[in-house]
Amino acid sequence: MKISFDTEHDSFDSVIHAVQAAYGVSYSSNGDAPAAGGGEDDDYLPGKWTRPRLRKLVEWLADSDAAVAMRYIAEHAPAVDLDDVFEHMGAHTGIQDFDGKAMGGRMSAIGFARNAIGGGVTGPYDTDYNSRKYRMDKKVAEALLEEMDAYANA
Structure with missing residues (x-):
């Protein structure tokens, strides 16, 4: 998978969300770091x-x-x-x-x-x-x- 972003047009949250989705890590925009695979709040099975x-x-x-x-x-x-x-x-x-x-x-x-x-x-x-x-x-x-x-x- 290839992803790209434009720092002049894409928001920080949208870029982080895309990267995390590409790597299969849950995303939260509340400022908390995402749980790395398998955490209690991780919605990935x-x-x-x-x-x-x-x-x-x-x-x-x-x-x-x-x-x-x-x-x-x-x-x-x-x-x-x-x-x-x-x-x-x-x-x-x-x-x-x-x-x-x-x-x-x-x-x-x-x-x-x-x-x-x-x-x-x-x-x-x-x-x-x-x-x-x-x-x-x-x-x-x-x-x-x-x-x-x-x-x-x-």
């Missing part, structure tokens, strides 16, 4: 996720099959067997023998949403092919489930 970014992810996916799968993964964080997710998705979609190929097509929506959100976020989950598990950080899972519930109740 693992993978550079924030509540607003998770909210965008939820809105992007809305009521898709990818959202159903992601909810299941989050509910079973930090790890769930791929086969358990396939079984859940098979029951949800009515597709017999739901497999990785069927899953991959649906989960690609999460990758597209992540790319659209930007900000250097990683995937909200990892696929561990060696252990045949989906893995999601518990903090990300908790925040994601809260955002999904808020969206559903809005």
Whole structure:
């Protein structure tokens, strides 16, 4: 990522905000130094996720099959067997023998949403092919489930 600023036109706060956003550090214009990754007031979750970014992810996916799968993964964080997710998705979609190929097509929506959100976020989950598990950080899972519930109740 490249950023530039013009000291004659850009305010100090806007420049600092841009630099901090580029490096994934929360910004406060109240004069306090930002917490360096992981402080109590730090709104960043693992993978550079924030509540607003998770909210965008939820809105992007809305009521898709990818959202159903992601909810299941989050509910079973930090790890769930791929086969358990396939079984859940098979029951949800009515597709017999739901497999990785069927899953991959649906989960690609999460990758597209992540790319659209930007900000250097990683995937909200990892696929561990060696252990045949989906893995999601518990903090990300908790925040994601809260955002999904808020969206559903809005």
